Amino acid sequence: MIAFTLNGAAATVDLPADTPLLAVIRDHLGLFGSRFGCGAEQCGTCMMLIDGRAEYSCTRTLDSVKGRDVVTVEGLGHPGTPHPLQQAFLTEQAGQCGYCLSGMLISAASLLRANPRPDEAAVRKALNGNLCRCGAHNRIIRAVLRAAAQLRGEKDVA
Numbered sequence: 001m002i003a004f005t006l007n008g009a010a011a012t013v014d015l016p017a018d019t020p021l022l023a024v025i026r027d028h029l030g031l032f033g034s035r036f037g038c039g040a041e042q043c044g045t046c047m048m049l050i051d052g053r054a055e056y057s058c059t060r061t062l063d064s065v066k067g068r069d070v071v072t073v074e075g076l077g078h079p080g081t082p083h084p085l086q087q088a089f090l091t092e093q094a095g096q097c098g099y100c101l102s103g104m105l106i107s108a109a110s111l112l113r114a115n116p117r118p119d120e121a122a123v124r125k126a127l128n129g130n131l132c133r134c135g136a137h138n139r140i141i142r143a144v145l146r147a148a149a150q151l152r153g154e155k156d157v158a
Contacts, residue, residue, distance in 0.1 A: 004065045007031075007075030017063035022046045024062050025072060033073035033102045037131070044103035044130030048072050054110035073102035076109060085109055088147035089140070096134035103130045108144045118148055 003012045006029065013024055025031050025048070037045035039058045046058040049071035077083030085108050088094075095101045104127060111118055111126035118126070123144045132140065 002062050002066050004067060005069045007071055011070075013062060015062055017061060019062045020058060021048070021060045021062055021065060021070070022057040025057065025070075031072050031074050034106075035099060035102060037099070037103075041129075042131075043100070044107060044127075045100055047103035047106040047130070049075075049106055049110060052110065052113055054107045071106075071109075073105050076105060083109070084147040084150045085112070085144065088143040088150065092139045092143040092146060094136055094139040094143040096136050100130055100132045100134075104132070104140055108147070111144070112148055112151060116148060116152055118144070120145065 001012055001014050002017065003010065005011065006025075011029065013028060015024060015028060022034060022036060025034055026036075034048055034057060035045040036058060037043035041056040041059055044056070046056055047054045048057045049055070050060070050065060051069050077086050082090075083105075085105050089101065089105065107127050107130050108123070111123065115122055120141060123141050127140065127144070
């Protein structure tokens with residue numbers, strides 16, 4: 001049995017310790033927001049917050065999160081009260097196909113936790129490990145900057 005916190009709630013899983021965390025979350029705990037992309041830490045679609053830092057979950061094993069705090073994209077906000085990043089992505093129409101967005105949101109949340117006043121270069125660097133084939137990068141960057149401003153309490157965000 002391996003216990004950890006998942007999106008603010010206690011989770012206990014009885015699976016082999018070397019089971020990939022992404023498989024545990026999707027296949028056994030029924031949260032499908034984090035996606036499988038490459039399985040080699042190259043695309044970022046599987047990102048989750050582990051103790052507040054964006055980490056790949058496709059290669060991370062279940063035993064590596066024992067006693068730790070794991071947040072998936074579902075844990076960022078709720079349909080009635082989306083996280084400012086989620087709302088900013090909608091406002092900026094930052095997604096096309098949406099496959100990369102869960103990883104982008106997680107990476108952006110990690111950035112904003114560490115740096116509440118990022119500039120465009122900091123956002124680009126933080127999202128460098130996340131691939132988007134649709135070419136929505138500029139809208140994604142605008143969305144992260146919009147959310148940062150909103151989280152700081154700034155009103156007129158363009």
